[in-house]
Amino acid sequence: MKFYNREKELEKLKSIDLLSSKKAQMTLIMGRRRVGKTELVKRFLDKNKEGIYFFVGRKKAKALLEEYTAILAEKFPTLVTPFRNFSEFFKYIFEISKEKKITIVFDEFQNFKFIDNSVFSTIQSLWDAEKNRARINLILVGSLITLMEKIFAGSHEPLFGRATQKIYLEPFDINTVQTILEDFNLKTFTDLLNFYTIFGGIPKYYESLEYEIESNKRSFLEIVHDLFLRKDSLLRNEGFDLLIEEFGKNYQTYFSLLQIIAGGSTKMSEISSRIGIPITALSRFLENLNKTFRLIDRREPIFSSFSRLGRYYLNDNLLTFWFRYIFRFRSLLEIGRERKVLDFIKKDIKVLQGLVFEEIVKQRLLSEDTRGKFIFEIDGIGKFWDRVGHEIDLVAYNQKEKKVFFGECKISPGKINRKCISDLKTKSAFVPWMKGERKEYYGVITIGKIRPGLKRTFEKENFIVWEF
Missing domain, CATH: 3.40.50.300 (P-loop containing nucleotide triphosphate hydrolases)
Incomplete structure (x- = not known):
């Protein structure tokens, strides 16, 4: 490569x-x-x-x-x-x-x-x-x-x-990954989402992909099977290879925590309940994963300072994939039930891709902002959630101009309808930033094309549509 x-x-x-x-x-x-x-x-x-x-x-x-x-x-x-x-x-x-x-x-x-x-x-x-x-x-x-x-x-x-x-040395950003994939003749946004979900921005894994593509034309799931699930797969033991030595004698606790977080339990209370460690003792392990090993991030809702609403996420896409599917199902893999694990991945990976899609969109919006193509210069960008369950995928704002953008990210354009507008406006009312003073913009971001009639309806209501 x-x-x-x-x-x-x-x-x-x-x-x-x-x-x-x-x-x-x-x-x-x-x-x-x-x-x-x-x-x-x-x-x-x-x-x-x-x-x-x-x-x-x-x-x-x-x-x-x-x-x-x-x-x-x-x-x-x-x-x-x-x-x-x-x-x-x-x-x-x-x-x-x-x-x-x-x-x-x-x-x-x-x-x-x-x-x-x-x-x-x-x-x-x-x-x-x-x-x-x-x-x-x-x-x-x-x-x-x-x-x-x-x-x-x-x-x-x-x-x-x-x-x-x-x-x-940081992983590659999404634009560099797209360039690599285009050089491999993988030019669709779905290709980008698929491989960024399992590899992130780590160059070495794209070398493995290059070999897979050159040796045989395979589907995404066939590549996942070849690289992760077989007994002799190149990346089947990648989590162990990367982390056992870093963690030392406490590796079992840290591996269990990473599996739980990668599986979707991101709140301190959820993690504590799943692993059986009291919150008072758990905080030390999470602090180490965050500050010492740099493997997880503690994220806050946008416009919030450090609070009890913080959530934990792995910051490495390959390790998220590995702990969510490979480490979790290692017993099945050991007895050769690769197809059963692959079937689960096929059903579940859209959930993981939804989170990755939000990150890609965030990177793209910041990239558009630097080129002056976004509706305003972005001072901050993130996700919003509160205690009662209101959640907005993407919120960007400009402090001086008092402008804010609320966006929903949907992988499937078929899930987008007129209700998206009303729901997004309802949820945005719970965002306290400059309420009553701000100028609000709304939008939906998806992969593929939404229905032309629906798109015209959105545009009439000044509802921005991005189709990747």
Whole structure:
């Protein structure tokens, strides 16, 4: 698969590289696994001839040092004797950097914790002593976010405060995903919704999709079966592969929580009831999933500050899909009942896609706003709900102009009728923001075409219609 849309990150790496010509730079690149960190640094190194890439594999220190010696010897042929320890290795690198500018990348840097914990103190000592003389561009890439945060943000850790730059690599936005799918000749909005629902914006999963498409023309559900449900499927154990190490000994509790939330229980009381943990004890686990592991978001109704109305959602589409269907039905999958699980997915996935559709629309509205195509400049956008069950899929507003847009998102145009107008106006009356002063706009967003007569009725009543 070709390289997509990391221009900002590449530009930042280039500017950091220029800075390293005068003074040592230490850059952290972090992000979830499969998000494209390695591809980013390799693309950067393609145009940086002084760059050297080291992968920190979990092997014995002696074997890793022999590997690193061989890599350095290709650049510096006078190096013939293997390093006896990591102290010698890093001293050699810093000595070179005093003679010539050099870029060094360590991928999966956090793995040094399991190989030789003294590496961090060694780097700290050399950095503090040589940073003003060395012309080194040190790029440290990590996937275990909790461990990387501890190494660099823990106040008692040797490398605390040493990083000069930090890049957190985010998943692709919906526009980039659409470009990828169009390159695969998947050009409909339904294609976009289908694959964004199961992959989100993670590049690596679209590589798997490219192979599926090239090897055979398959339907969406056949691709789901091939990638997730078979015993040898590439993504069947993806949740375990991504998270077991992050969670450690508490993984069973965290996995259960993620399954419950992915399944649709998003209120604290619902989650507590389902898992059997009192709310007082549950809050610590949810806080960790939110702040430490960055896997869930706590969302509030728009126009509300922190309140008891908050709901919890996974912020990773693939993990939402995996916990909702694969982890939940792992017993059925173990005994080969793949078709039964696939039948359930076929019936249920519209519920999940409804939530993803709202997120896509939100991204698109913000994108339209930046191009000046929306009805007003958006200051804030979100979802509204209250204690008594009133819920509006999409609310956007402009504070200065006192304008607000209320929208309903419907995957199926067949579910749209005149009642949508009256229902939306009724629910909007419960939104307290600038009541009596605001100018209100209403709309419906769907996939496909609504009936022409109904569309004309909506337009007569100034009810905006977006058809994707």
